Amino acid sequence: MVLVKLFLVFAKIGLIGFGGGYSILTIIQRELTERGWISVEEFSDIAAISQITPGPIAVNAATYVGYRICGFWGSVAATLGVSAPSFVLVILAAHFILKFKTSPVVESCLKGIRPVTVAFIASAAIFFAMESFINLQALLYIDWGPFVIFVGAFLAAAFTKVNVILIVLAAMVAGLILC
């Protein structure tokens, strides 16, 4: 019945996963680490790997965690779970597209959800920072190598038009040298 559980937990993630990749990252992290299905450190590894491999992060996380818990069929159950709510919701929305686009109820709800997803995305940034250079036990101690990479990536993403994936790959190479 682990397979059913995997399917249901990932279906829940698919159902509440507003705001795209980075926002969903925070949601998945909470759902999985609180259940003890994966350690925070291992999750941060797979989340990092997701940034340099193709495909949506939620699918990557589902496949990885599913495999760790229940092998190949675990991967299948988790991936099916995370996409199942989309079938229902998107097909409904496609049918009622005009109503969906102009509904004040939908619009008001989304206006309330959007700031929440920005908060989730900020949490994702802090999550990665804590897994690389911030140490809560010793706040004044900063790991300089990863911190330099963080600042470099921030500046590159903010002020140049360099593709994000190139920035992340550069960060990976810099990690080999500086970390």
Next chain:
Amino acid sequence: MKKTSAAVLWDLFITFFKIGAFTIGGGLAMLPLIEREIVDKKKYISKEEVVDAFAVSQSLPGVIAINSGIYIGYRIAGVAGAFVTAFGVTLPSFVTILLIAILFATVSGNVYVDKALTGVKAGVAGVIAVTVVNLGKSVIRDPFAIILAILAFMLTAWLDVSIVIIIAGGALAGLLYYRIMRMRRNGAG
């Protein structure tokens, strides 16, 4: 459509397979690919409808690439189309990550892998921080949104409040706030 539906399904599968395979980091990077393959080359669907698909995909929960695949697949070829696109867009990452999951146990703990991943985490933290700033500028523009974002952040970071409650709270707050604003506007006007 019935006569060519196998060919249509195959085109949909291949297009979304490409999207799954080549859009690293996902999101809006796939829009040009969809436009080129589905709109310009095959003319299965209009450009406006792709824009609709994206708007819907981003406002609904779930993986944006899967959502837009389902929307476009469904519009072009019904439920079968939706299954084919969702399958196509997830297959590349499914296979890649499955291989990594099998291999990672043997390389995790390797000092070079750890260094490289630490670099990636630090870099991604920087990239996401920029996303937060940019999104903040476009989404958080009035006191209501500021309060909501700060509240959501504190509840997520420091208190063990369930994610479902935080999201539902945001939706409810939006519903109430904008209803009151509309009533006020109507009352005044």
